[in-house]
Amino acid sequence: MAGRARERDAADPLAPFRERFVLPEGVIYLDGNSLGALPRATPPAMERTLREEWGEGLIRSWNSTRSGAGWFEMAQRIGGKIAPLIGAAPEEVIACDSTSVNLFKLIAAALDMRPGRKVVLSEPGNFPTDLYMVAGLERQGLAERRLAPREELAAALGGDVALLMLTHVHYKTGAMHDMAALTKAAHAAGTLVLWDLSHSTGAVPVDLARIGADFAVGCGYKYLCGGPGAPAFAYVAQRHHGDLAQPLTGWFGHATPFAFSDDYEAAPGVEQLLCGTSPVLGLTALEVGVDLIAEIGVERLHAKSRALSGFFLECLAERGLALDLASPADSAVRGSQLSFRHERAYPICQALIARGVIGDFRAPDILRLGFAPAYLSFTEIAEAARHLAEVIAGEEWRRPEFNRRAAVT
Incomplete structure (x- = not known):
């Protein structure tokens, strides 16, 4: 998966635009559908x-x-x-x-x-x-x-x-x-x-x-x-x-x-x-x-968005992780996100955030991951899939600190 991700990044015409955004080191940001990343030209x-x-x-x-x-x-x-x-x-x-x-x-x-x-x-x-x-x-x-x-x-x-x-x-x-x-x-x-x-x-x-x-x-x-x-x-x-x-x-x-x-x-x-x-x-x-x-252009952004979300699903499948997809399976009729239903969606989301993979939770049971194509890479998508599989397989979400609800999530 890592090798295929690097190949896709090398062939991605939008990859250079990633440098036009401020992105924290060690963070995979999958919440651009709530708050977009900071463009470097904004400050x-x-x-x-x-x-x-x-x-x-x-x-x-x-x-x-x-x-x-x-x-x-x-x-x-x-x-x-x-x-x-x-x-x-x-x-x-x-x-x-x-x-x-x-x-x-x-x-x-x-x-x-x-x-x-x-x-x-x-x-x-x-x-x-x-x-x-x-x-x-x-x-x-x-x-x-x-x-x-x-x-x-x-x-x-x-x-x-x-x-x-x-x-x-x-x-x-x-x-x-x-x-x-x-x-x-x-x-x-x-x-x-x-x-x-x-x-x-x-x-x-x-x-x-x-x-x-x-x-x-x-x-x-x-x-x-x-x-x-x-x-x-x-x-x-x-x-x-x-x-x-x-x-x-x-x-x-x-x-x-x-x-x-x-x-x-x-x-x-x-x-x-x-x-x-x-x-x-x-x-x-x-x-x-x-x-x-x-x-960048909306048509190009949409094409990459569909590619990113499709690749994420491929990565999950290769890891044997079968989640309940709440989003349409056909990328042509869904927006730039993937949502999964899970009874432990909230602590899973918090465990991912602790690992630097920032998505979000929507009540009562939705883990929502946004794919902002202007600045996300295929390598990050493969890594996010790995983290999600490890969090669920290792039951990391059971830790008490991940089960305490914050006022804002």
Whole structure:
């Protein structure tokens, strides 16, 4: 296995990009689907923003482009860079706020665009914040949450459904929805569609224009490597810009924010999704990650991701380790991760972390391993498989310290 891994690394066209990331010695990082690794270009970019743009430019950096600052245009500029990664036009994407806040805005906007309908349809086990945002609107009497198993979603699209809201790549299992088929079915029922691309963007190909998507949101700190708590992004199809009316009418979403009018007038297009002042430091880090992922290319990243996960399964099989795969076996219909069910998933995960193999646990019984192709090697994958086999065979997970649950895992 080690020999085959080295051969694959030698033939890997993405291998040189590994040096563009900060990766701790002795760590095999399989949690890039929760927090991407740090690009080496991020600290100097942050230093420049801090010392030159803030320290020297001060408030002038909001408007000044002489030093490359132009803070006021950052949300639009970075949104435009994310757009090609998801098959959108630059004017359809804006980088702002968090995924949760953007979900709230777009759910409310969709409900407003479908008067007489209040149902937001999703599936049980969708990422919690997606469902929680609907619950908040439900408490205000503006929405009604309805959940249907994924195989029954199309049949559940009745005349009272305003919005179908789904996550493209499931956070726990990595299973991918057929975006095109579900979007088509929803539109046939007069229903709008909102896709959460948090576990897709920068890892698997997405073409929102081709499938005719209405809305989308996504995360900046996973595969886009924008750093912890990085700003998210939101997408609104051009055809909906005239009807868009989001509920968080903050001053940055005003048509003329520096007119300081008492009355709100929405900015045209996707810019109205802005709310408060843009987080310049967060956007600075995000832009570095977006530029790097765009340079590598999503198609190449996806191809390597499939190769990495397939090789990991081969390594486990050669070691005689048969685990319950919770992810789809076909790499064409799963995201950039592998999830395994095991009644001792939590202590197994902790034992791996103690060995320097960082994956994560998702309740109640999922060991989740992310394959961020921008910086992982086949040699690391072979080593991770060895560690996992040794942890399980030696029952290392039985040690008391690996069975004490932390508040955050």
